[in-house]
Amino acid sequence: MMKWIERYDRAYVRVYLILHNHKIKGEEYFFLKLDPPKESHFLRMMAGTEPFSLSDFGEILTSGLGTPTAELKASMSLLYNITYNS
Numbered sequence: 001m002m003k004w005i006e007r008y009d010r011a012y013v014r015v016y017l018i019l020h021n022h023k024i025k026g027e028e029y030f031f032l033k034l035d036p037p038k039e040s041h042f043l044r045m046m047a048g049t050e051p052f053s054l055s056d057f058g059e060i061l062t063s064g065l066g067t068p069t070a071e072l073k074a075s076m077s078l079l080y081n082i083t084y085n086s
Helices: 036-047 070-079
Strands: 002-010 013-022 026-034 058-065 083-085
Touching: 013 036, 026 036, 058 070
Parallel strands: none
Antiparallel strands: 002 013, 002 083, 013 026, 026 058
16 A cells, blocks of 8 residues: 655645555655646545556656655755645
């Protein structure tokens, strides 16, 4: 099951930080730049239990195992000119 834990937001750009506990790889994260028209469908899918592909909802900017470092989060914020919202 995936859960979004943070959303970065600036005007029409929405970048979600998504954590997923993969049964083989362990915890992994994704920064997803969301296509605005797909946001409501994305949020419904995140609330559900059916599997889906994040790339169907936008561009995966970066991903990795574990949790992202503070430096990566700061870098993503600077790169996309976005600020943190919860």
